[in-house]
Amino acid sequence: xxxxxxxxxxxxxxxxxxxxxxxxxxxxxxxxxxxxxxxxxxxxxxxxxxxxxxxxxxxxxxxxxxxxxxxxxxxxxxxxxxxxxxxxxxxxxxxxxxxxxxxxxxxxxxxxxxxxxxxxxxxxxxxxx
Numbered sequence: 001x002x003x004x005x006x007x008x009x010x011x012x013x014x015x016x017x018x019x020x021x022x023x024x025x026x027x028x029x030x031x032x033x034x035x036x037x038x039x040x041x042x043x044x045x046x047x048x049x050x051x052x053x054x055x056x057x058x059x060x061x062x063x064x065x066x067x068x069x070x071x072x073x074x075x076x077x078x079x080x081x082x083x084x085x086x087x088x089x090x091x092x093x094x095x096x097x098x099x100x101x102x103x104x105x106x107x108x109x110x111x112x113x114x115x116x117x118x119x120x121x122x123x124x125x126x127x128x129x
Contacts, residue, residue, distance in 0.1 A: 005046040006077070009055040009066065010117040013038045016049050019116045023094035024079055024087070047077070049117075068118035076112075076120035080127035084109035087123045096121070 010016045013031070017038045020026045026047070031038040036051040055063050066073050081087040085102045088111040092098050096113035099120070103110060108126035115121055 003045060005048055007048040007050050008117060008119055009052050009063075010049050011052060013049045013051055016115075016117050019094055019096075020047075023091040023096055023113075023115070024081075024121075066118045068114075068116065070118070072114060072118055072120045076122050078122040078124055078127070081123055081125060084111050084123050084125050087111070088113065091121070091123070 008016075014035055017028045017031065017040060020040050021028065026040040026042055029039050029041040036054045037048065039046050039048045052065055056065075079087075088098070088102050091113045095116050099114055100110075100112040102123075106126075108124055110125075111123045113121050113123065
């Protein structure tokens with residue numbers, strides 16, 4: 001077994017795909033004709049985005065909609081980058097909420113932003129693996 005995909009449910013898939021490109025340089029690799037589902041080129045594990053109505057239809061009462069203006073859900077995405085400060089600034093300019101400015105931790109740098117759909121994003125320059 002291997003970990004293959006993460007899907008985040010959002011209000012507007014195309015808007016979020018554009019944000020991830022503008023903020024992090026991650027390109028769209030797939031988008032359905034209906035615009036209800038899309039994926040970005042994030043490396044080995046697929047990062048997908050699907051519309052809230054798609055999730056609500058599929059999961060019914062087992063689904064709680066994340067709200068960007070509410071506290072973040074209990075997970076984060078970690079993105080490796082060459083320059084944390086530049087990546088942080090680019091993400092904020094693209095519309096990310098600044099949460100923790102770049103700081104040095106151990107031998108690497110780290111920062112946190114919140115994406116437009118509410119996902120916590122850690123930006124680091126050292127990734128294991």
